[in-house]
Amino acid sequence: MAEVSLRQVVKRYGGFQAVHDFDLDIAHEEFVVFVGPSGCGKSTTLRMIAGLEDISGGEIQIGDRVVNDLPPRERNISMVFQNYALYPHMTVRQNQGFGLRMAGRPKDEIEKKVNRASGLLGLKDFLSRRPAALSGGQRQRVAMGRAIVRDPDVFLFDEPLSNLDAKLRGQMRTEIKKLHEKVRTTVIYVTHDQVEAMTLADRIVVMRDGRIEQVGTPDEVFHAPASRFVAGFIGSPPMNLIDARTVASDDGVAVSVPGGPTLPLDQSVFDHVGPDRPVTLGLRPESIAPERMAGPMKTPFSFSADITLVEPLGGEALLFLQMGQAEVTARVFRPSTRLVPEKSVPFLTDLAEMHLFDADTGVRLNAKTAHES
Amino acid sequence: MKSITGAALWLVRLAYLAFALFPLFWLIRISLTPDDLLYSEGTTIWPSSLTLANFAYVIEESPFPVFFGNTVIVSLGTAAAVTVLAAGIGYAFSRFEFAGKRTLMVFLVITQLFPLVMVITPLYQLLAPIGLVNTRIGLIVVFTAFNLPFAAFLMHSFYEGIPRELEQAAMIDGCTRFQALIRIILPLMLPGIGATLGFVFTAAWSELLFSLMLITSETKKTFAVGLLSFVGKSGVDWGQMMAAATLALIPPAIFFTFIQKYLVGGLTAGAVKA
Numbered sequence A: 001m002a003e004v005s006l007r008q009v010v011k012r013y014g015g016f017q018a019v020h021d022f023d024l025d026i027a028h029e030e031f032v033v034f035v036g037p038s039g040c041g042k043s044t045t046l047r048m049i050a051g052l053e054d055i056s057g058g059e060i061q062i063g064d065r066v067v068n069d070l071p072p073r074e075r076n077i078s079m080v081f082q083n084y085a086l087y088p089h090m091t092v093r094q095n096q097g098f099g100l101r102m103a104g105r106p107k108d109e110i111e112k113k114v115n116r117a118s119g120l121l122g123l124k125d126f127l128s129r130r131p132a133a134l135s136g137g138q139r140q141r142v143a144m145g146r147a148i149v150r151d152p153d154v155f156l157f158d159e160p161l162s163n164l165d166a167k168l169r170g171q172m173r174t175e176i177k178k179l180h181e182k183v184r185t186t187v188i189y190v191t192h193d194q195v196e197a198m199t200l201a202d203r204i205v206v207m208r209d210g211r212i213e214q215v216g217t218p219d220e221v222f223h224a225p226a227s228r229f230v231a232g233f234i235g236s237p238p239m240n241l242i243d244a245r246t247v248a249s250d251d252g253v254a255v256s257v258p259g260g261p262t263l264p265l266d267q268s269v270f271d272h273v274g275p276d277r278p279v280t281l282g283l284r285p286e287s288i289a290p291e292r293m294a295g296p297m298k299t300p301f302s303f304s305a306d307i308t309l310v311e312p313l314g315g316e317a318l319l320f321l322q323m324g325q326a327e328v329t330a331r332v333f334r335p336s337t338r339l340v341p342e343k344s345v346p347f348l349t350d351l352a353e354m355h356l357f358d359a360d361t362g363v364r365l366n367a368k369t370a371h372e373s
Numbered sequence B: 001m002k003s004i005t006g007a008a009l010w011l012v013r014l015a016y017l018a019f020a021l022f023p024l025f026w027l028i029r030i031s032l033t034p035d036d037l038l039y040s041e042g043t044t045i046w047p048s049s050l051t052l053a054n055f056a057y058v059i060e061e062s063p064f065p066v067f068f069g070n071t072v073i074v075s076l077g078t079a080a081a082v083t084v085l086a087a088g089i090g091y092a093f094s095r096f097e098f099a100g101k102r103t104l105m106v107f108l109v110i111t112q113l114f115p116l117v118m119v120i121t122p123l124y125q126l127l128a129p130i131g132l133v134n135t136r137i138g139l140i141v142v143f144t145a146f147n148l149p150f151a152a153f154l155m156h157s158f159y160e161g162i163p164r165e166l167e168q169a170a171m172i173d174g175c176t177r178f179q180a181l182i183r184i185i186l187p188l189m190l191p192g193i194g195a196t197l198g199f200v201f202t203a204a205w206s207e208l209l210f211s212l213m214l215i216t217s218e219t220k221k222t223f224a225v226g227l228l229s230f231v232g233k234s235g236v237d238w239g240q241m242m243a244a245a246t247l248a249l250i251p252p253a254i255f256f257t258f259i260q261k262y263l264v265g266g267l268t269a270g271a272v273k274a
């Protein structure tokens, strides 16, 4: 059993604070992904959990032990590094067995465990090769094998796939997911790739400037982003974030896009939002479509806009349209007719999937979301 | 175009090789030339007859074998001492942060700037009271002191070439820092250790200045000092001197043959994504 919990964890490098009051509870066998832009403190946090970096404040617990002052070797963790960090003078077999050898396990047990991990990862044919004689993808597998073999309480991954090409990355992503099904262990996985985060995580921790911006399931961070930052970070293409203003309307309050449409606010969701307030309106590209090819919507709202550019991507197309002064992206699946730049096209968007953020703080204003109801 | 560039490159390489090897060739040529032909034939590429007399004299009659022995002891001792110390210092500089680290490194560089002649007298006065003048140990101590800064920098740069993640992975895999050093880092440091050994051995092997000043007794002289004994009042015995010098080339050659496989880089290849 290995829950991991971080209490008010702080990391300072001299005068610079890299991690601020980090609070998180990770359940046994949970797959948690830290995601965020470069320099937001993901690696630092992970390395503090590993014991490779001192903790400037707070407490880290693995299982029922406070590990603040334990060296890495006593934390019963394994880690896969971005650059793999394979021991170059050892064969694939020796690399994988090294941890068990250090632990003084009997030879036949090491042999058995290395064989099992190599089987899982398709490394059987390379066991007596040195890392230099392996491809990037194979090295990556050896690094994972080395981590698995030791049966740790917690797996730590620091951007394990970022050195692979796009195709291999997708493949390995699936394999890691399958592997976690087979080798159930608590996993903490760092990436700056939101697709990896969405596909792998039980829960995502979105970080920014050394702070947690939001913790939630992939669904939650996608459908109910806690802030404008999360909204812009999760999802590809990113959510349209439009500077707008609330205005009084006949049946309550509406959002007015400068030079563009005025969208009514659902009073059951936005009853706390008064008129005449600067806001950021958030619309996912997926929830905007030309009227003639729009799918079913909960609360459709129609407006007219100019299509300025079309990017066909095969099964889908990206449309760039002018909504008042704002340039907005729409993502259309299986477009039924050829799309071309065009003036005054009727569009639909789903008000039930509308997001509203405070213009200054970026904090989410939706009291509840269509997704939750 | 390509072949012209290739040919030009080869020409440059050959020219360099000739430049580097000619002194060696001349050394051997003179050591094999009979004394009476040395001046009478003038400067020819090859003498009309050869002799081993110079070598025979150096080995059998001169005190050179003793000088060689001394030089081997001093050079090996220095190389070993410097390498062990530099391995520790380089590691500390590369992997640890400590107060005054930068200052210390700058200080080490500065020590390399002073001409060595400056310190001979103070050094003599320092060593004399503790009985290290005119001893081989004394030479080893002095050579070690003078070679250590550069060797430490050399080692430091080799450590810097080894990704920190390797020892971190080892420490997660159950090693203490020391175990990680011994089991992971040291095997990868062999090229660095080889380079340092080679560099220091050669430097100590051909050192003249301090050997000349600190060694007075005939039985403790090193060969570089010994070579000077061929410069007599009546002139220089070139043949014998060159024979001794040729023999002196052998130990470093053997030494380098020994360590050359470690000098070849690329041992860390495959540790990390290039």
Ligand SMILES: Nc1ncnc2c1ncn2[C@@H]1O[C@H](COP(=O)(O)OP(=O)(O)OP(=O)(O)O)[C@@H](O)[C@H]1O
Residues within 6 Å of the ligand: A013, A016, A018, A036, A037, A038, A039, A040, A041, A042, A043, A044, A045, A192
């Ligand atoms: N040894 C250090 N000394 C000083 N500052 C550091 C040190 N290590 C990291 N930092 C700083 O701490 C912050 C967080 O770094 P960290 O490596 O955790 O970022 P990251 O989220 O992993 O980014 P990336 O996606 O680029 O790997 C950065 O601003 C970085 O410059």
Ligand SMILES: [Mg+2]
Residues within 6 Å of the ligand: A042, A043, A044, A158
């Ligand atoms: Mg990082």
